[in-house]
Amino acid sequence: xxxxxxxxxxxxxxxxxxxxxxxxxxxxxxxxxxxxxxxxxxxxxxxxxxxxxxxxxxxxxxxxxxxxxxxxxxxxxxxxxxxxxxxxxxxxxxxxxxxxxxxxxxxxxxxxxxxxxxxxxxxxxxxxxxxxxxxxxxxxxxxxxxxxxxxxxxxxxxxxxxxxxxxxxxxxxxxxxxxxxxxxxxxxxxxxxxxxxxxxxxxxxxxxxxxxxxxxxxxxxxxxxxxxxxxxxxxxxxxxxxxxxxxxxxxxxxxxxxxxxxxxxxxxxxxxxxxxxxxxxxxxxxxxxxxxxxxxxxxxxxxxxxxxxxxxxxxxxxxxxxxxxxxxxxxxxxxxxxxxxxxxxxxxxxxxxxxxxxxxxxxxxxxxxxxxxxxxxxxxxxxxxxxxxxxxxxxxxxxxxxxxxxxxxxxxxxxxxxxxxxxxxxxxxxxxxxxxxxxxx
Amino acid sequence: xxxxxxxxxxxxxxxxxxxxxxxxxxxxxxxxxxxxxxxxxxxxxxxxxxxxxxxxxxxxxxxxxxxxxxxxxxxxxxxxxxxxxxxxxxxxxxxxxxxxxxxxxxxxxxxxxxxxxxxxxxxxxxxxxxxxxxxxxxxxxxxxxxxxxxxxxxxxxxxxxxxxxxxxxxxxxxxxxxxxxxxxxxxxxxxxxxxxxxxxxxxxxxxxxxxxxxxxxxxxxxxxxxxxxxxxxxxxxxxxxxxxxxxxxxxxxxxxxxxxxxxxxxxxxxxxxxxxxxxxxxxxxxxxxxxxxxxxxxxxxxxxxxxxxxxxxxxxxxxxxxxxxxxxxxxxxxxxxxxxxxxxxxxxxxxxxxxxxxxxxxxxxxxxxxxxxxxxxxxxxxxxxxxxxxxxxxxxxxxxxxxxxxxxxxxxxxxxxxxxxxxxxxxxxxxxxxxxxxxxx
Numbered sequence: 043x044x045x046x047x048x049x050x051x052x053x054x055x056x057x058x059x060x061x062x063x064x065x066x067x068x069x070x071x072x073x074x075x076x077x078x079x080x081x082x083x084x085x086x087x088x089x090x091x092x093x094x095x096x097x098x099x100x101x102x103x104x105x106x107x108x109x110x111x112x113x114x115x116x117x118x119x120x121x122x123x124x125x126x127x128x129x130x131x132x133x134x135x136x137x138x139x140x141x142x143x144x145x146x147x148x149x150x151x152x153x154x155x156x157x158x159x160x161x162x163x164x165x166x167x168x169x170x171x172x173x174x175x176x177x178x179x180x181x182x183x184x185x186x187x188x189x190x191x192x193x194x195x196x197x198x199x200x201x202x203x204x205x206x207x208x209x210x211x212x213x214x215x216x217x218x219x220x221x222x223x224x225x226x227x228x229x230x231x232x233x234x235x236x237x238x239x240x241x242x243x244x245x246x247x248x249x250x251x252x253x254x255x256x257x258x259x260x261x262x263x264x265x266x267x268x269x270x271x272x273x274x275x276x277x278x279x280x281x282x283x284x285x286x287x288x289x290x291x292x293x294x295x296x297x298x299x300x301x302x303x304x305x306x307x308x309x310x311x312x313x314x315x316x317x318x319x320x321x322x323x324x325x326x327x328x329x330x331x332x333x334x335x336x337x338x339x340x341x342x343x344x345x346x347x348x349x350x351x352x353x354x355x356x357x358x359x360x361x362x363x364x365x366x367x368x369x370x371x372x373x374x375x376x377x378x379x380x381x382x383x384x385x386x387x388x389x390x391x392x393x394x395x396x397x398x399x400x401x402x403x404x405x406x407x408x409x410x411x412x413x414x415x416x417x418x419x420x421x422x423x424x425x426x427x428x429x430x431x432x433x434x435x436x437x438x439x440x441x442x443x444x445x446x447x448x449x450x451x452x453x454x455x456x457x458x459x460x461x462x463x464x465x466x467x468x469x470x471x472x473x474x475x476x477x478x479x480x481x482x483x
Numbered sequence: 484x485x486x487x488x489x490x491x492x493x494x495x496x497x498x499x500x501x502x503x504x505x506x507x508x509x510x511x512x513x514x515x516x517x518x519x520x521x522x523x524x525x526x527x528x529x530x531x532x533x534x535x536x537x538x539x540x541x542x543x544x545x546x547x548x549x550x551x552x553x554x555x556x557x558x559x560x561x562x563x564x565x566x567x568x569x570x571x572x573x574x575x576x577x578x579x580x581x582x583x584x585x586x587x588x589x590x591x592x593x594x595x596x597x598x599x600x601x602x603x604x605x606x607x608x609x610x611x612x613x614x615x616x617x618x619x620x621x622x623x624x625x626x627x628x629x630x631x632x633x634x635x636x637x638x639x640x641x642x643x644x645x646x647x648x649x650x651x652x653x654x655x656x657x658x659x660x661x662x663x664x665x666x667x668x669x670x671x672x673x674x675x676x677x678x679x680x681x682x683x684x685x686x687x688x689x690x691x692x693x694x695x696x697x698x699x700x701x702x703x704x705x706x707x708x709x710x711x712x713x714x715x716x717x718x719x720x721x722x723x724x725x726x727x728x729x730x731x732x733x734x735x736x737x738x739x740x741x742x743x744x745x746x747x748x749x750x751x752x753x754x755x756x757x758x759x760x761x762x763x764x765x766x767x768x769x770x771x772x773x774x775x776x777x778x779x780x781x782x783x784x785x786x787x788x789x790x791x792x793x794x795x796x797x798x799x800x801x802x803x804x805x806x807x808x809x810x811x812x813x814x815x816x817x818x819x820x821x822x823x824x825x826x827x828x829x830x831x832x833x834x835x836x837x838x839x840x841x842x843x844x845x846x847x848x849x850x851x852x853x854x855x856x857x858x859x860x861x862x863x864x865x866x867x868x869x870x871x872x873x874x875x876x877x878x879x880x881x882x883x884x885x886x887x888x889x890x891x892x893x894x895x896x897x898x899x900x901x902x903x904x905x906x907x908x909x910x911x912x913x914x915x916x917x918x919x920x921x922x923x924x
């Protein structure tokens with residue numbers, strides 16, 4: 043691995059340029075001022091008042107470093123610092139500032155603040171890069187409030203229409219568009235890769251898994267993102283009295299659902315699917331009518347299926363459908379399976395991945411991973427060269443208040459990000475300079 | 484069965500006295516004017532605006548028949564028609580007008596309206612019974628809004644304090660006392676069997692099971708109520724990312740809960756517990772944080788266990804605890820089991836049960852059952868002689884909008900109720916007349 047025919051060397055002008063670990067940690071702390079919880083975690087659902095406040099802070103801080111702000115129709119914020127060749131679209135460093143309802147301080151937030159640290163490093167050293175630099179806060183990456191996840195980078199990439207995305211509702215029925223408008227982030231620039239083009243997209247993210255912790259390295263090279271499908275599962279039985287209805291005359295929707303949850307787990311914890319790291323999870327469940335002495339008549343569940351290979355996700359899909367249907371038939375239940383989101387496995391840009399490798403190697407970091415989680419980079423990679431770096435997180439715990447990345451790992455991963463970014467900027471300089479480039483958009 | 488040494492014959496003055504089937508069906512229809520749903524069912528949660536309206540109707544209708552109204556501190560309504568010996572506490576016919584959120588038109592409502600039909604029959608025929616008659620609407624029998632069930636007959640019987648009952652909250656945090664006050668049914672008479680004494684309590688209820696349907700009889704004699712326990716089950720695991728957390732490093736609270744649901748079902752569907760008609764149901768489930776890509780960290784479930792014999796309920800309790808603990812240990816989960824309500828098996832008053840037998844026999848009804856559901860009669864029987872009658876319901880379906888009792892079964896069961904009630908009133912006349920009775924209260 044690591045051998046490419048392209049020149050990704052770092053130009054001498056950047057010798058000695060490093061990020062500032064202390065400033066970086068301070069920026070990260072500042073970004074966690076709004077929506078933090080007493081257990082040390084974060085609860086900053088997208089487009090709530092805390093998200094509005096952190097956005098305002100992001101805009102103020104990046105403006106101080108000479109950036110121009112663009113907000114698009116999905117509330118994505120692009121803070122752009124000019125380069126030498128402003129006919130080129132910016133090289134972006136992006137991630138997200140929203141969190142899970144019981145989330146941590148690093149998922150997404152590390153990526154945006156590391157981009158801000160790269161920006162501050164260049165600004166403090168008064169360096170003008172070749173291409174412009176964009177630091178991006180993508181809206182609603184988590185999808186915890188407005189499913190599906192990575193909605194706004196998805197719109198930017200053309201995977202969803204703006205109309206579809208605007209009409210997403212939260213649990214209380216409020217639309218995403220209304221919330222964008224309410225907090226003042228419904229921008230008038232179209233959300234698209236043509237209206238707001240990029241040359242490339244880098245993203246630093248916590249691993250959210252245990253592999254770096256196991257090999258005791260702070261940073262990993264991410265080669266791609268695994269295949270993902272999300273489903274709604276509806277199970278309908280018959281409400282009846284728990285005390286009077288004989289056990290053999292029931293259509294108990296919750297019992298059927300429980301058997302499906304157990305079956306789903308078994309599918310991915312045995313045999314070749316387990317060995318090939320397929321994962322399947324049911325995490326959301328709603329039961330009606332929620333009365334202790336009435337057998338559940340209606341269940342709605344989520345299903346989240348992942349594997350490095352598309353074929354394995356398809357196999358989990360097939361087995362779940364087969365077994366769910368058998369359970370439904372045996373229990374007299376009606377079953378509906380709605381696969382509402384498909385994100386195929388993807389492979390990042392080999393030149394950018396090599397830039398990450400070259401930047402990570404001097405830190406002693408050689409681990410290469412396929413991301414288990416979806417990220418905004420999954421969508422940007424559909425339109426522009428994209429790569430990611432992972433930072434080690436303690437015990438691999440994420441989406442949990444105890445999510446933690448040591449300050450030295452924050453520093454190392456930010457340093458690797460800077461190096462990878464500068465190498466790619468140099469690469470663009472070498473391959474573009476002297477050529478006529480038609481500015482996109 | 485059916486042989487007693489007591490005289491429960493019907494006095495000749497009642498020959499030819501019958502209920503009016505047409506009027507009875509009209510009363511039942513009238514009682515379903517408020518809170519009915521487009522699917523033919525009812526959604527009249529206790530103390531909501533529809534419950535207020537049906538209470539006002541009940542008070543108006545019973546007042547027309549010469550009743551005096553008493554409302555106690557739990558909102559129980561006692562409509563009392565005087566008898567010859569008003570030193571005796573009334574013989575009551577009671578049930579409830581509240582319903583499940585997806586309930587039917589007969590559960591509870593049949594019992595109150597049949598009591599009203601007995602009242603109207605006596606009023607129309609200008610008959611004065613020996614003891615006074617009370618028709619009762621018991622508050623919050625279902626417990627669907629304010630668990631536990633049968634709360635207000637429970638307070639009357641001394642099983643709960645008024646303070647405890649008043650402090651029960653619904654899902655929105657509103658207390659029962661506030662709702663009583665809001666709808667104008669926080670009465671100033673203490674809720675107790677000493678402040679508002681009764682001589683006896685009859686209750687007609689739909690079977691909510693399939694046995695009468697199977698033998699094609701309209702009415703059953705109920706000998707008692709099975710043993711019941713209710714629980715809250717809390718399962719705590721660890722939130723983590725669904726995509727990045729390996730299957731063998733999870734503490735998935737929902738997966739553990741699903742295994743508990745399956746285990747619970749198996750305990751009562753195999754072996755001697757199944758043969759002895761033990762039943763166990765988990766119907767309410769809440770999962771947190773309810774995010775598709777975060778493994779569930781907290782589950783709260785209900786558990787409802789029943790059997791004709793107390794020992795069998797205790798055995799289900801033991802097996803559930805044993806198996807739940809094993810599941811929790813295997814999955815790295817923390818388990819809390821809170822048994823918050825215990826209602827032991829009970830046997831109705833043999834003389835009153837004989838009155839029901841004698842009234843049902845002329846209709847060709849010989850089936851005798853133990854109730855699978857709890858009823859207000861479970862509590863009244865702790866303080867006064869009590870008995871119940873069951874009316875056939877189609878397919879045994881209850882707690883469901885399709886719950887249905889044919890008009891001819893409504894008529895037959897009301898007729899049997901009248902007969903049983905009059906026989907017991909005669910019995911009290913024979914055993915009391917000429918003796919000095921100290922009036923209770």
